[in-house]
Amino acid sequence: MAHVGTHEENVLIKEHGWDDHFHDHHHGDKYQSNFITHYIFSQDHKIIARQFLITGIFWAIIGAAMSVVFRLQLGFPEESLAWLKPVLGKWIVINDGVGSLAPEFYYALVTMHGTIIVFFVLTAGLSGTFSNLLIPLQLGARDMASPFLNMLSYWFFFLAGVVMFYSLFLSTGPFAGGWTAYPPLSALPQASSGSGSGMTLWLVSLTFFVVSVLLGGVNYITTVLNLRTKGMTLWRMPLTIWAFFVTAILGLLSFPVLVSGFFMLMCDRGLGTSFFLSEIFIQGQALEYIGGSPVLYQHLFWFLGHPEVYIIILPAMGLVSEVLSVHARKPIFGYKAMVYSILAIGFLSFIVWAHHMFMSGVNPFISNFFVLFTLIIAVPSAVKVFNWITTLWGGNIRLNTPMLFAIGFVSMFISGGLTGIFLGNSAIDIQQHDTYFVVAHFHIVMGVAAFFGMFAGVYHWFPKMFGRFMDETMGKIHFWGTMIGAYLIFWPMHYLGLAGVPRRYYSFNTFDAFQGFESMNKFITIAAIIVFFVQLLFVINFFYSIFKGKKQTTKNPWGATTLEWTTPIEAGHGNWPGKLPVVHRWAYDYNKDDSREFAAQIEPLAEGEEESDH
Amino acid sequence: MRNKIHAQKFALYISFASIVMMFIAFTSAYIVKQAAGNWLEFAIPNMFYISTVVILLSSITLHSSYKSFLAGKEGMYKTLLIVSFILGIAFLILQYYGWQDMFAVGVDLKGNVSGSFVYLITGVHALHIVGGIAAIIVAIVHAFTLRFRVTEKRKLRFELTLHYWHFVDFLWLYLFGFILLYR
Ligand code: HEM
Ligand SMILES: [Cu+2]
Numbered sequence: 001m002a003h004v005g006t007h008e009e010n011v012l013i014k015e016h017g018w019d020d021h022f023h024d025h026h027h028g029d030k031y032q033s034n035f036i037t038h039y040i041f042s043q044d045h046k047i048i049a050r051q052f053l054i055t056g057i058f059w060a061i062i063g064a065a066m067s068v069v070f071r072l073q074l075g076f077p078e079e080s081l082a083w084l085k086p087v088l089g090k091w092i093v094i095n096d097g098v099g100s101l102a103p104e105f106y107y108a109l110v111t112m113h114g115t116i117i118v119f120f121v122l123t124a125g126l127s128g129t130f131s132n133l134l135i136p137l138q139l140g141a142r143d144m145a146s147p148f149l150n151m152l153s154y155w156f157f158f159l160a161g162v163v164m165f166y167s168l169f170l171s172t173g174p175f176a177g178g179w180t181a182y183p184p185l186s187a188l189p190q191a192s193s194g195s196g197s198g199m200t201l202w203l204v205s206l207t208f209f210v211v212s213v214l215l216g217g218v219n220y221i222t223t224v225l226n227l228r229t230k231g232m233t234l235w236r237m238p239l240t241i242w243a244f245f246v247t248a249i250l251g252l253l254s255f256p257v258l259v260s261g262f263f264m265l266m267c268d269r270g271l272g273t274s275f276f277l278s279e280i281f282i283q284g285q286a287l288e289y290i291g292g293s294p295v296l297y298q299h300l301f302w303f304l305g306h307p308e309v310y311i312i313i314l315p316a317m318g319l320v321s322e323v324l325s326v327h328a329r330k331p332i333f334g335y336k337a338m339v340y341s342i343l344a345i346g347f348l349s350f351i352v353w354a355h356h357m358f359m360s361g362v363n364p365f366i367s368n369f370f371v372l373f374t375l376i377i378a379v380p381s382a383v384k385v386f387n388w389i390t391t392l393w394g395g396n397i398r399l400n401t402p403m404l405f406a407i408g409f410v411s412m413f414i415s416g417g418l419t420g421i422f423l424g425n426s427a428i429d430i431q432q433h434d435t436y437f438v439v440a441h442f443h444i445v446m447g448v449a450a451f452f453g454m455f456a457g458v459y460h461w462f463p464k465m466f467g468r469f470m471d472e473t474m475g476k477i478h479f480w481g482t483m484i485g486a487y488l489i490f491w492p493m494h495y496l497g498l499a500g501v502p503r504r505y506y507s508f509n510t511f512d513a514f515q516g517f518e519s520m521n522k523f524i525t526i527a528a529i530i531v532f533f534v535q536l537l538f539v540i541n542f543f544y545s546i547f548k549g550k551k552q553t554t555k556n557p558w559g560a561t562t563l564e565w566t567t568p569i570e571a572g573h574g575n576w577p578g579k580l581p582v583v584h585r586w587a588y589d590y591n592k593d594d595s596r597e598f599a600a601q602i603e604p605l606a607e608g609e610e611e612s613d614h
Numbered sequence: 615m616r617n618k619i620h621a622q623k624f625a626l627y628i629s630f631a632s633i634v635m636m637f638i639a640f641t642s643a644y645i646v647k648q649a650a651g652n653w654l655e656f657a658i659p660n661m662f663y664i665s666t667v668v669i670l671l672s673s674i675t676l677h678s679s680y681k682s683f684l685a686g687k688e689g690m691y692k693t694l695l696i697v698s699f700i701l702g703i704a705f706l707i708l709q710y711y712g713w714q715d716m717f718a719v720g721v722d723l724k725g726n727v728s729g730s731f732v733y734l735i736t737g738v739h740a741l742h743i744v745g746g747i748a749a750i751i752v753a754i755v756h757a758f759t760l761r762f763r764v765t766e767k768r769k770l771r772f773e774l775t776l777h778y779w780h781f782v783d784f785l786w787l788y789l790f791g792f793i794l795l796y797r
Binding site for chain 2: 145146149214218219221222223225226227252253254255256257259260261263264267271272273274275288290291292293296299300303
């Protein structure tokens with residue numbers, strides 16, 4: 001691995017760096033800190049990134065454990081779950097000595113699993129972690145535009161988590177009406193046991209969560225547009241930054257719409273309005289609500305909901321592009337096409353939301369537009385897939401753990417994207433809607449793929465975060481176990497879905513049509529349990545490596561070109577001790593000519609060298 | 615590479631985009647629901663016209679206060695700041711009377727969704743005004759406790775408050791116009 005030595009890099013920044021008089025105002029300025037402000041109420045983006053990551057891991061374990069419990073019920077309805085009673089208490093109902101999950105709690109688990117994974121893990125844990133870590137570092141900034149708001153962003157997320165966590169222990173249980181929280185289940189406290197306090201806390205928690213996303217997003221956008229170092233033009237930014245930037249814009253424009261929906265829901269719940277309610281009977285009693293429309297809520301929800309799935313996947317795409325290029329030792333193929341695809345996906349994601357509502361009674365003529373735009377999204381998605389594969393083609397591939405996960409991401413994204421095209425046709429969706437086909441689609445394309453992007457990022461940037469490497473052997477077992485296991489879980493679900501088996505059902509005993517899938521359900525559950533334990537291997541590896549991992553000895557262990565690898569290994573607040581690095585080229589000069597294996601962004605063009613054309 | 619706009623101002627402007635999206639959601643929901651029928655029409659209370667004039671005036675006074683601040687006219691600056699504050703409070707009171715008028719003619723929050731929408735939209739807007747008034751209070755405290763000086767930092771602070779105030783003012787114009795047009 002030929003790369004620029006540490007010494008040489010220091011010289012580069014010293015001689016060519018940009019002096020922003022960092023040291024001149026070191027007395028009591030915002031980059032000073034004591035223990036509490038350093039580790040807890042930190043304003044250093046690098047610490048905040050780690051806070052997001054570790055909180056995300058905490059929630060991932062809880063969310064995944066929930067899925068194991070409800071999969072046990074689905075796969076082994078006859079087996080006794082009484083052994084879970086010490087943990088779940090009254091939610092395990094014992095009949096004739098056989099313990100089974102209370103149906104209400106089954107729904108609560110499914111709901112919490114979705115909410116937690118979508119928002120707390122794949123939004124905060126993914127975008128929160130890596131936007132925070134990489135935006136200032138890869139742009140050559142001392143920190144975010146407002147380190148204070150950045151800190152608040154984490155603590156609002158934390159608060160959201162506390163409230164949601166508390167709701168798990170309510171005697172009536174947490175909210176149980178699905179992660180999309182459709183009314184009337186979400187609007188009428190008497191509709192189900194989780195619809196009372198559980199739903200109230202769900203709304204409070206997610207409102208805090210949106211505040212966190214908005215504070216973070218404002219900061220990310222401002223930082224990208226205002227705090228780039230000298231020479232870092234937009235077209236020289238790594239694709240990670242482009243992805244985080246567009247993600248932040250999507251969040252900023254779509255989450256407020258969700259909040260509007262939440263406000264209306266709160267009015268229906270507490271003030272007696274009928275925005276989403278009309279002519280409802282509960283337990284034989286007619287309610288007073290008249291004239292509202294539950295479909296209205298669905299519009300407001302999915303106006304966020306669809307961009308949200310791209311808020312989840314775009315950062316993963318950015319991380320994967322970077323990891324693929326670094327470990328294939330090749331420039332990313334079609335850099336500009338990648339940027340334009342990100343922008344196109346971002347734009348289109350706002351005009352496809354009703355594809356989640358084909359079956360809710362929206363006008364079929366209007367559906368046509370949404371079918372069209374939905375299918376068009378496949379085009380920029382396919383461009384990206386093509387470019388990832390072409391980046392790998394003929395590369396000098398290092399098959400280490402981050403690279404494996406990045407390649408796994410591409411595989412998952414293809415498999416799940418293809419089923420999206422089925423669902424995007426409103427006629428085919430008549431059969432597939434609300435079946436396991438949808439579950440298979442979005443778990444592969446979003447759930448697993450986004451986790452893979454996140455894993456690729458964690459394994460790759462772990463040295464940047466903790467100054468050590470994660471263990472490769474455990475990493476590879478983790479990868480293969482997850483890769484194979486995830487397909488074993490979700491592939492069979494396509495068949496269930498094609499046969500019409502509906503999602504979110506507690507039991508299929510009473511439906512003749514859905515008999516005969518017991519063994520498939522058992523199979524899926526066993527695979528899910530194995531994959532869950534493989535993830536624990538990751539958790540062990542993660543915490544073990546923080547303290548005992550192989551030490552990072554050179555600044556730039558992967559031979560990457562981007563700026564984050566030019567800081568000292570243990571960078572303080574402010575990132576670069578002296579001058580800021582200055583950028584002279586794009587982020588993908590790998591094997592450009594025979595003289596060197598790669599050229600870092602801080603290397604000035606050699607005499608007679610032309611800037612790479614991209 | 616530094617942008618001309620100060621980063622904090624820039625951040626404020628992008629948060630406007632967020633707030634706008636929130637109200638666009640309300641008004642779009644309004645249009646969709648209205649098209650679905652079962653929609654009660656009612657007269658918009660006259661109070662809302664008066665409050666519109668008041669909020670416009672407050673924008674003018676706050677702006678003049680800012681100009682006086684720059685020009686070093688300390689007395690004028692402080693007086694106009696107080697006047698803007700009073701006008702802001704007056705706006706809220708007028709909105710409250712507006713709601714009372716609606717209620718008096720039988721448009722109840724719990725009744726037809728058309729009324730609920732107007733309460734909701736004006737109510738959430740009022741919350742944003744409360745935020746603006748809080749910022750003005752901070753500005754007043756600064757004006758009366760700090761020694762009068764025109765510094766870059768204080769200028770920036772004032773501009774942030776001023777631009778937010780103008781923003782919620784124009785937001786009201788949009789919302790009021792919307793409610794008048796789509797009835
Ligand atoms: C080729 C591109 C894609 C197309 C055409 C597509 C299409 C669809 C359609 C039509 C549905 C609704 C199915 C139904 O409920 O009946 C759906 C569901 C879903 N899709 Fe996709 N999709 C695509 C890519 C993605 C991506 C990239 C993600 C996330 C990263 C994603 C996440 C989801 C989720 C989370 C749901 C289900 C939400 C729920 O009902 O709980 N999709 N998709
Ligand atoms: Cu969608």
